[in-house]
Amino acid sequence: MQQIIDDRYRLDRELGTGGTATVWMAHDLVLDRICAVKLLLPVQGAHADERRARLRSEARTLASLEHKHIVRVWDQGQHGDRDYLVMEYVEGGSLEDRLALEGPLAPTLATRLILQVLEALSAAHGAGVVHRDVKPGNVLLRSATEAALCDFGIARQLDGGGATQTGMALGSVGYMAPEQRIDARRVGPPADLYATACTLFNLVTGDTPVDLYLAPDHSPRWGGVPSPLRPVLRQATRAEIDHRYQSAAEMASALQSVIGALAELPAQRRRAPIGGDYVPTVVPGTSPPLTLEASSSSRSVGVDDWRRSGRHPPGRMALWIGVGLVGSITALGLAAGPLLEDLQQRADLRGGSSPLSEASAAPEPPGPVALSGRWRGNLEGSHRMRLDLRGPDSALVGEIVLGLGNHERRSRVTGWWDAERRELVLEEPDRSTYRASPGPVPGILVGELRRAPLELTLPFALVWVGGEE
CATH class of the missing domain: 2.40.128.120 (Quinohemoprotein amine dehydrogenase alpha subunit, domain 2)
Structure with a gap:
C-alpha cells in the first residue's frame, strides 16, 4: 500500500536513499502534480535533532533562492517524528546517472551544463550561501541540455550561520577543496568553484577527481582533459585559495572564452560507461572495509x-x-x-x-x-x-x-x-x-x-x- 504523507503527498516510487534521507517521486493530491519528497530516515537522539535542523535550513535556503538553475522547493513539514521536504520533480536524473549510463560527456556539452551550475552558484553566493557539496549527483537534468543544482542540505551562510561545528569536515570527499577537509566552517565561494571544476573534470574524463590539487601540470591525470579546458580546471583546483577563481562569474568567463576552441576539436571516440567510478559521501554501512592482509609473498605485521x-x-x-x-x-x-x-x-x-x-x-x-x-x-x-x-x-x-x-x-x-x-x-x-x-x-x-x-x-x-x- 502506498504511503501518504500528511494526507497530501502519495509516495509513488523511491528515487534514492542517502545517509540521512530517502527521496521519493510523489503525487501532490491537493494540487494534482508530480513532486519529489525528501523524507528523513528514522533516527533517535542528538542526530535526529541535527538532521531535522539541516532539513529545515535547506528548505529556507531553497525558498530564498529563486533561480532557473536551482531546484525549487514547494513545502516543508513533519509527518509523525520524521521531517520532510517537498521539491519540484526533475525527470532527467542527475549528471552522475547520465555519466554512468553513457560515459564521459562531449566537452562542449559538459562545459555548457557547468556554466549553468555556475549561474546557480553565482545566485547562491550573492545571497550569502555556500553550497559545500557540488558534485555530479547533485546536478539534475530538466532536459538533455538544462541543469538544476539541488541538495543544499549542508549549505552554510557566509555570515557564519548554520549547524556545523568548528573543525568539522563536511561534503563529498572526492570533490572537497583542501580547506574544507580541515574545517567546513572556513569555506567560501572558492570551495564551491573547486568542486565545480572537479565535477567538470569527472564529466569529460570519467575519472574520479579526488585530490586534483595534488596533481602537477605534467601529471597524466590531466591527459583526458581537452587542452583548452586544462588551464581553467588547473586554476580552479589549486591548493591555495588565493590562486583560484574568487567568484562564479570569474570562472564562468574563463569557461566561456574556451567554448569556441572546444567546439573546433575533432570528435573523439567516447569511452565506455564507467558505472559507479565515483567518490560519494561515505555513509554508515557503505564504506568498503579496511584490509590489511598481505599477499602470498608476505604477511601482515602485527x-x-x-x-x-x-x-x-x-x-x-x-x-x-x-x-x-x-x-x-x-x-x-x-x-x-x-x-x-x-x-x-x-x-x-x-x-x-x-x-x-x-x-x-x-x-x-x-x-x-x-x-x-x-x-x-x-x-x-x-x-x-x-x-x-x-x-x-x-x-x-x-x-x-x-x-x-x-x-x-x-x-x-x-x-x-x-x-x-x-x-x-x-x-x-x-x-x-x-x-x-x-x-x-x-x-x-x-x-x-x-x-x-x-x-x-x-x-x-x-x-x-x-x-x-
Missing part, C-alpha cells in the same frame, strides 16, 4: 611482531621495500600504498622534508616500540597529520594536528589499544574516532577517521618518528 622485533621504524628505503612486498593492501577505496607514497610525493613537489624523511632520521628506541611517541603522516592522501601520544597503551592521551598551508586544526585525544580488534583507538571530544592497525612494515599505522556527528570517513597513514622526550 603489533606484537613490531614490538618483539626491537627495530626502529623504517626509513624511506625500508618503507618502499615494505610497501612493495605487500602490494595488495587496500584501504577505503584508496590504496594504502599511494597514501604512504604521497607523503614523499608532496614533499618532493614542495622541495621540503616529509614524514618519511623525518622517520629515516628518527632515533632507534631503547627498547620495544610502544604506541607512545610521535607520529607523522597524512590524512586521506592530502593533509599533514601529526600525532603525539603519551602514557601506557591502556590509557593514552595526546594531541592530533591536521594542517595544510596556513590552515591548522588541533584537537586533544584519548586512546587505548583494543586487543580484541588489534587496533589503536583514539577519540576526540566531538566523538570523532580514529581506528588504526599496524601497517605492512613495523612503525606504520594505517586506519580510518570516522567524523562525528556526520557520516564521513577518511583514510589515514602514520609513521612513527620518535619516542617520548
Whole structure:
C-alpha cells in the first residue's frame, strides 16, 4: 500500500536513499502534480535533532533562492517524528546517472551544463550561501541540455550561520577543496568553484577527481582533459585559495572564452560507461572495509611482531621495500600504498622534508616500540597529520594536528589499544574516532577517521618518528 504523507503527498516510487534521507517521486493530491519528497530516515537522539535542523535550513535556503538553475522547493513539514521536504520533480536524473549510463560527456556539452551550475552558484553566493557539496549527483537534468543544482542540505551562510561545528569536515570527499577537509566552517565561494571544476573534470574524463590539487601540470591525470579546458580546471583546483577563481562569474568567463576552441576539436571516440567510478559521501554501512592482509609473498605485521622485533621504524628505503612486498593492501577505496607514497610525493613537489624523511632520521628506541611517541603522516592522501601520544597503551592521551598551508586544526585525544580488534583507538571530544592497525612494515599505522556527528570517513597513514622526550 502506498504511503501518504500528511494526507497530501502519495509516495509513488523511491528515487534514492542517502545517509540521512530517502527521496521519493510523489503525487501532490491537493494540487494534482508530480513532486519529489525528501523524507528523513528514522533516527533517535542528538542526530535526529541535527538532521531535522539541516532539513529545515535547506528548505529556507531553497525558498530564498529563486533561480532557473536551482531546484525549487514547494513545502516543508513533519509527518509523525520524521521531517520532510517537498521539491519540484526533475525527470532527467542527475549528471552522475547520465555519466554512468553513457560515459564521459562531449566537452562542449559538459562545459555548457557547468556554466549553468555556475549561474546557480553565482545566485547562491550573492545571497550569502555556500553550497559545500557540488558534485555530479547533485546536478539534475530538466532536459538533455538544462541543469538544476539541488541538495543544499549542508549549505552554510557566509555570515557564519548554520549547524556545523568548528573543525568539522563536511561534503563529498572526492570533490572537497583542501580547506574544507580541515574545517567546513572556513569555506567560501572558492570551495564551491573547486568542486565545480572537479565535477567538470569527472564529466569529460570519467575519472574520479579526488585530490586534483595534488596533481602537477605534467601529471597524466590531466591527459583526458581537452587542452583548452586544462588551464581553467588547473586554476580552479589549486591548493591555495588565493590562486583560484574568487567568484562564479570569474570562472564562468574563463569557461566561456574556451567554448569556441572546444567546439573546433575533432570528435573523439567516447569511452565506455564507467558505472559507479565515483567518490560519494561515505555513509554508515557503505564504506568498503579496511584490509590489511598481505599477499602470498608476505604477511601482515602485527603489533606484537613490531614490538618483539626491537627495530626502529623504517626509513624511506625500508618503507618502499615494505610497501612493495605487500602490494595488495587496500584501504577505503584508496590504496594504502599511494597514501604512504604521497607523503614523499608532496614533499618532493614542495622541495621540503616529509614524514618519511623525518622517520629515516628518527632515533632507534631503547627498547620495544610502544604506541607512545610521535607520529607523522597524512590524512586521506592530502593533509599533514601529526600525532603525539603519551602514557601506557591502556590509557593514552595526546594531541592530533591536521594542517595544510596556513590552515591548522588541533584537537586533544584519548586512546587505548583494543586487543580484541588489534587496533589503536583514539577519540576526540566531538566523538570523532580514529581506528588504526599496524601497517605492512613495523612503525606504520594505517586506519580510518570516522567524523562525528556526520557520516564521513577518511583514510589515514602514520609513521612513527620518535619516542617520548
